[in-house]
Amino acid sequence: MDRSGKEKEERIMDKVGRCPICGGKTSVKAVDVTENVEKRLVLIRKVQAEVCLQCGERMYSEGTMRKLDSLLQRVREGSAKPKKETKVEVYALTQ
Numbered sequence: 265m266d267r268s269g270k271e272k273e274e275r276i277m278d279k280v281g282r283c284p285i286c287g288g289k290t291s292v293k294a295v296d297v298t299e300n301v302e303k304r305l306v307l308i309r310k311v312q313a314e315v316c317l318q319c320g321e322r323m324y325s326e327g328t329m330r331k332l333d334s335l336l337q338r339v340r341e342g343s344a345k346p347k348k349e350t351k352v353e354v355y356a357l358t359q
Contacts, residue, residue, distance in 0.1 A: 288318025295322060297332065301339050305352060308335065 283290055293315045297308040311332065313322040324332070338344035 283316035283319060283321050284323075285321045286316060286319045288316045290314045290316050290323070299336060301336060306336070306339055308332065309347075 281290055282288070291314070293313060294310045295313045295315065297311045299306045299308070311324070312328055313324050315322050335344060
């Protein structure tokens with residue numbers, strides 16, 4: 265995305281300001297997104313989102329969603345290479 269596109273996306277996100285779920289104030293933050301892709305847990309770091317300071321609801325711009333969808337498609341196809349791989353411990357509350 266060129267600089268003007270990024271600035272436009274940031275201005276759009278700054279204008280929202282209120283959570284559509286609870287009405288709380290929002291703030292633009294970099295968040296981590298986890299997805300299950302073909303029985304694998306995938307972590308995507310530093311995703312720009314507007315986050316409600318009251319309930320935690322996350323809202324992503326259309327451009328960010330396109331980038332996430334594209335990356336997840338490449339992960340499914342095997343053409344995206346992870347920056348790092350980490351062992352994850354898995355627990356269950358029930359048996």
